[in-house]
Amino acid sequence: MTRRDPAARLLRLLSLLQSRVDWPGPELAGRLGVSTRTVRSDVERLRGLGYPVTATSGTAGGYRLGPGARLPPLLLDDGEVVAVAIGLRTATAQAVEGIEETALRALGKLERVLPARLRPRVSALAASTVPLPGGGPPVDPDVLAALAAACRERRRVRFDYRDHHGTVTLRDTEPHRLVSTGRRWYLVAWDVGRDGWRTFRVDRLTPRTPPGPSFTGRPLRPGEAAEMVTRGVASALGPCRTVATVRAPAARVGELVPPVARVEDLDGERCLLHIGAATPLRLAVYLAALGLPFSVEGPPELLDALRQVSRHCANAV
Template identity: 45%
Template sequence: MADLDPTARALQLLNLLQSRPVWTGPELADRLGVTTRSVRRDVDRLRALGYPVNAAQGSGGGYQLGAGRALPPLLLDDEEAVAVAVSLRLAAGGTVAGASDAALRALTKLDQVLPARLRSEITAILASTDMLAGRGAGAAEQIDGEALLQLAKCCRDRRRATFGYVAREGAATERRVEPVRLVATGRRWYLMAWDLDREDWRTFRLDRMDGVAGTTWQFPFREHPDPVTYVGESISSPHRHEAVIVVRAPLDALRERLGTREVTLTALDAGTTRLELVGDNLHWMAFHLSWLGFDLEVSEPAELVETLATLGSRMTRAAGAGTPYAG
């Protein structure tokens, strides 16, 4: 490395200092192919740029990169630069509370030094991504950065993609899709795409994908729903049953018993309350109503009346059984 110019050598020195806590002068000189005197000059050059390089004498001493009062420029590899730029641009768009202005300033500085090849990758991801607000709670799911980039490019270039996918129920499938848009929620990344085998629009979670590959097959533009709205509706709980029940109990008594948000209570008189309940499982709704401990009458739907009748008959038989089951 002796043929490196002083600036390039100083950057190489910085890389070495970032790779482990302490280096001795001779170790650095050997790695850089220079003398220890040149190492000292390069350390001074880094200090002049704002990097706090500490030096200690004696046994166990050496050079160490410390923490400074001002942040000097960082050295990032390609993958790190893409990740930082994408995160900053999403934060600058208001997806991280209080971070917009600072993210925009940092992004402006980073943008000035990004090579063209990385700008293209970053642009592909951001040009293919929308943000879905209000769904940032909970732990974030880890996704494959390369898969994200592949899908973003497919969205941008209108090229088909293939991947393995594990559905919500656990079934593993192979998918062939025409990607339209990526939607980030703060916790997860989703792909909205036309499923070629199912001939319908679908939402896919990126953390459930594997083997993502872009193809060379380009597809024509297809009219599609708004991606943010579509993904938002797709990932919401599918409430299939809306029930109306008249409960022989005062509203305050019911309010104390019910902790779920998916109910509406309306006082009909001092001792009777109208309960509107939403759910996606009739048996769970029937159990919930039986747990209330009040007399009630189901106005709708008829399927819930049937489920309650079946559950009541089963419980009556269980309570009246006096002999063990003989098989």
Template identity: 50%
Template sequence: MLETSARLLKLLSLLQLPREWSGAALATELGVDVRTVRRDVDKLRNLGYPVDAVPGVAGYRLGSGTALPPLLLDDDEAVAVAIGLRAAATGNVAGIEESSVRALTKLEQVLPSRLRHRISLLQSVDVTPSGAAVVQPDVLLAVAAAARDRQRMRFDYRSHDGTTSVRTTEPHRLLHTGRRWYLVAWDVEREDWRTFRLDRLEPRIPTGPRFTPREVPDPNLTARGVASGGYRYQARFRVHASAEQLADRLSPSVATLTPLTEDTTQVDTGANNLSELLLYMGLLGHPFEVESPPELITEIRTLTARLTAALPASG
């Protein structure tokens, strides 16, 4: 039975090569007769692998089916796939970052240690888009695995002002915004949902006991936490435009929009620099008032004076 299973795996590996195989060639590679090859091909088909018959040469090739069957990778292929997934997780191709991390977590779970060592040697870059916050691959994978396995995670966390603390969390999910990675988790000590930037996080291994997943009470929690929670300043504006108009300019990862009237919207967002925040809001092209924080009022006066001084003298 073991010999038959090993032969099926080798047959599958041969069929995954981009070529057409005659029955005689496969028999030679496997050390069996052509009749055994036909029986093994039927077994693969019963397992869901779409093995097509090639007309004219009495041969076989692996086709495409309605479902994705398991793939067999040799050492070099596994290393190449892992490096490619790490590169995809940087956000260079929009929309596939989170799925790349999930796939990479599954792959690295089963990789032999010798292959992990090769990947570490070949892939020394950080999992981050150019100019964005640096997240180490090992941190990203550790947090993704804890969220997948529903295991509590303790980590050292550095806030925007540099203070550090130890957090005990129930990790819910990872979120990528195009520039940063975030963890949405239940903070056990604070008994509330929190959003953590992964570039400020250092996991403590091993992870803790398993937990029963909680339901996020507010569907906008993730977006609100990412839009403002990870920044030094959290700001609120009243903008004279509809939420539909603003949604085209402000994505959920940038700001949380709350309609107040048909043509007035509350905008909650954040930034590490008040001047940049004000300029960005001004460039939206809609009138707005500052509701918080008070520091923004002082910054508006300072910025107004600076811009006015830049005007050429009259007459």
């Protein structure tokens, strides 16, 4: 049907062009079951409709769908449609200022055109999942977009940064990644002035425009950006901090503690838990509530609090 129906073939061609960056002409022809000459004609029709399809160089030549002045209709498969719908529902609970209403509008448009076969899948997922509201300070989506572009294009960014004491400093950075903990957004960047990696809360920074010059990216191993944020947040949990040796696998402990706590595997059966709290008593209660055998060497205030919790529990029974 696609070979004989020009309209269906044109939609199929557009879907293929959206699925990856470059397509050799002969491969497109094979997918569509037509000649390369027909592909060239169909590409010209797409261009006439406003789609910026460019020719690519190479032995056989090819095509690429580039950015244009307007957003073309996206052709998604069933799995992609379900993923987008659930993603939009989740976005309504994120700590991005103003995104809730925008996500709901987009979700409404998507659900109005959902095929009947996909509605039960989307409805079941929506009914069975409850996104936990972030509860953190909202961030400006324009600031997030500008930082994401700087990370992608490797452009230096200067911004005014307010620390937890309220002191504002000017920072010159090489942005690397944006990390979301669910409650807050963080920028992981190389601080040029301090000659080292730093993490910055996005809600506390005000970018200065325009962006700075390009830079050569500094290597980070996969997952290291998220680990830097975890270590930084854990160290700021409270004045009472400790490293507990927990006699349980790291994977099990990781399921019980918040993302801001850091878990290090020791030998598969034990792990180190880096954690903090506002007071020694709160930290003692939290460690006891894990329900796992553990040991700590300090600080002394935490040891006293653990003894106090132990006495209260013994007296209760």
